[in-house]
Amino acid sequence: MILHLAADEKFIDDAISQFDAVNEGVNEYWVISKKETPEFVKSKRVKVFSFQKFLIMCILGKLNNFDAIIFHSLTQPAKIACLFSSARVKKAWIGFGFDYYSIIENDELCVLKPETRKIAIDIYGNAKPNSLVSSIIKKIISILFNPKSIDYFSPVLFSEFSLVSEKFNCEMNYVDWNYCGFVNTLHLLGDLKVNYDSKKVLLGNSCTPTNNHIDAFKDVFNFGLGYKIVVPLSYGDTNLYKDKIVRLFYESFKSEDLQLLTDFISFDEYVNLLQDCPFVVMNHLRQQGLGNIIISLFVGAYVFLDKANPLYAFLSESGFDIYSIDDIKTVHSLPKPDVTKNRSIILSIWGAEAQFSKTERFINIMTSNDSDVVIN
Known part of the structure; x- marks a missing residue:
């Protein structure tokens, strides 16, 4: 037993x-x-x-x-x-x-x-x-x-x-x-693709300092005017850090340019949210948010990681189309990720x-x- x-x-x-x-x-x-x-x-x-x-x-x-x-x-x-x-x-x-x-x-x-x-x-x-x-x-x-x-x-x-x-x-x-756990839902995604016409940027995966939210501000500004920053804050340190981070977000961005997720939502709702975020910025220095990253890659999003994050080397060496935080500077001239290739690799490793x-x-x-x- x-x-x-x-x-x-x-x-x-x-x-x-x-x-x-x-x-x-x-x-x-x-x-x-x-x-x-x-x-x-x-x-x-x-x-x-x-x-x-x-x-x-x-x-x-x-x-x-x-x-x-x-x-x-x-x-x-x-x-x-x-x-x-x-x-x-x-x-x-x-x-x-x-x-x-x-x-x-x-x-x-x-x-x-x-x-x-x-x-x-x-x-x-x-x-x-x-x-x-x-x-x-x-x-x-x-x-x-x-x-x-x-x-x-x-x-x-x-x-x-x-x-x-x-x-x-x-x-x-x-x-x-x-x-x-997302392997049980990949087949439910079918041929679901990210909405490339959407102007939403997912920043981080949780309400923890390891997301390095504040240090990512200068990077997400590179997306330009009209982009909405979506920030999951319902999981992690939902007290001290969340209070501080919410205040700093509203000091740095217009309220209409933010979507702060402070309430826990269902998995289906979260997948719908990821589908509407063609750009995903994970500013961690350690591996974190792998489930978010895999689903985002599966639906065809541009996923940006810090090169110091071990996940960047792992995903890159595994053959994924992945981008570094530095690539955000030229985000609007980047080629679209190869969704078919990314999906094939995902299923071979985590299917x-x-x-x-x-x-x-x-x-x-x-x-x-x-x-x-x-x-x-």
Whole structure:
């Protein structure tokens, strides 16, 4: 039996669908949440625990009833699970990105550009600290946690695997799997194409400083008059950062030139929005927003990434028609991306058949006695 341990994150429902499509009977899902009813996870398959109840379950040895545990991001509960489960229980970590980039660089600000870095220091430097008890618990977990207890690791990009392994100084095995919930919807898109006559520019994928929104202002100005900047702000830091970023947007742009998405919308509504955005600017320095990027490429949008972002190298080397942030300077003379080619590559890497095969292999690894390294 495999235990999936997760926080209340929007990717989890898709992960449940993918793992259950292969073998529903071997999976059990626990979501650790402050709320009795999670905000983002809607699946009826999950069992919801408060942090305190989860800790009691760990102390009582309930984790040892499972053959394997899959951590959906390396959260504090995931680290606790490593401490309270025996070495017999296989452990796999599916990385989100935010949970290992500070490990790679040893600096949480390393993925922020200059203007955003100033804002982050101002906002979070003045934020109220956690309670004393929470701080002590977090410190104790950090001291006791041993990364060598994790057997398998699935980062978003394979190039990140060795970086994290080296920092942790441990020999985790690689498993090729990550969150690709959009694979179940690609066939629904059919021959849907982006509206090239639209004058909308999607900026970023969430309300987090790693989008480097402010540093992108000078770039999106290059699109010229009449373009509307669409900014998803309903997911991420929906308090301190959102308040600051909304104010700065309205100080820099006319209200009619902005569409700030502060309320969560359905996936279908979001796809319709992406279809109406022929230009997509992702100003991250780390991989982020892969689902948004893939759907945008699938419908034929111009997607602009910073060359320092590992995703740029990965997508470019995979054969996609992709553009750099610097290309925005000449945006109106750029050739249209080859939609047919982009779609073919997407389906070969993240199509439903490919993803099912990866998930099946992952389950087999976690339920078998074979501990060989699996690399694709």
